[in-house]
Amino acid sequence: MNNLQSKLNYTFKDQNLLKTALTHSSFSNEFGGESYERLEFLGDAVLELVVSDYIYKFGQLDSGLLSKLRAGLVSTAYLKQISQDLGLDRLVFKSKSLQTLSDKTKADLFESLIGAVYLDSGLECAKKIIENLVIVDDQNIRSVIKNCVDYKTKLQETLQKLGKTFEYKLVSDSGLDHDKTFEVELIVDSQVVSKASGKSIHIAQENCAENYLHTLC
């Protein structure tokens, strides 16, 4: 527990809050006490606000991209890694019969820890921890954008920064009604730069954007 608090750079005034944050329902069902679910409910909202505030002020990302980026930064896959790095899966109070924790449970434990810090000391302390561990730095945010955002959105972002206009054009559709293939072109500054096909117009456009992005970065 001391090791965890030193990793967080935060010492709980109320150590019971920390204990609750790490108590799985399999343990509280057996031995009494509260489990982490209520703290996780609260921590989830604290995390969303701190992340939203940060990325809102990160350049002028449009609202669609903001939503995707936030979803990436609070996703189970992303938070379970932080939880593991903190060793929460080894500190958790759980029933012996529960052998391994799911990714979702690991992510939830991190959220409940945030909820506990928020209750213990308020938003600013929770914010520091979130900025340290979730946001990390601007470079990390940029790499999350790369991983979590679809190709069409990324392309739009990139081309807007370059001041270029673009459009997708449907070139052809073929096949029977229930099994069509669509072919689209991506046109940047009046030039066809990429061509791709797919089972829906959207998929064809995604493929088209992906092809072109690979030529750019």
Place this chain on the structure above:
Amino acid sequence: MNNLQSKLNYTFKDQNLLKTALTHSSFSNEFGGESYERLEFLGDAVLELVVSDYIYKFGQLDSGLLSKLRAGLVSTAYLKQISQDLGLDRLVFKSKSLQTLSDKTKADLFESLIGAVYLDSGLECAKKIIENLVIVDDQNIRSVIKNCVDYKTKLQETLQKLGKTFEYKLVSDSGLDHDKTFEVELIVDSQVVSKASGKSIHIAQENCAENYLHTLC
């Protein structure tokens, strides 16, 4: 605008933020400037945290009920009413071709207003407005619980408070495999208090819980 600010009991330091909060994309597309979507993204997270914090401290509601209650308090149906009461649909800057606003847009306008207050003056000011208009008082929270929670959860809550044990018992199922009807009983303190049927066990249990709740409140 002055009327709105007096209803909010809040005057914007930066009146441009208020203007952006009320600018629909149909207007900004035509005349330039930013629309409310980014502020709405931020306001949504502010609203979630303030509501979560309040209902977390409202008794000892379990995490399932907390999630449903929060969803009810930030739902489109709930927020669009607040938005209408504030007259946001009459104040919005929109293109003339956009005749009426959808419920979703009305709710979004309220969220963007919250985002704007948060940026203008911080969390405490946004919190006051949310507590005034969204949370209102404990009686309102109790009535939202009544409206947004399913009967089984409500029944569980009620019986736990009364210190009573209960169970649902499947009495029979009849009909063909793809069109079965299930009949269940609700047993409270070893007594059958309600009986109902439905096309799934869950629906039958819901009906059973509803019947019994009507005899209680």
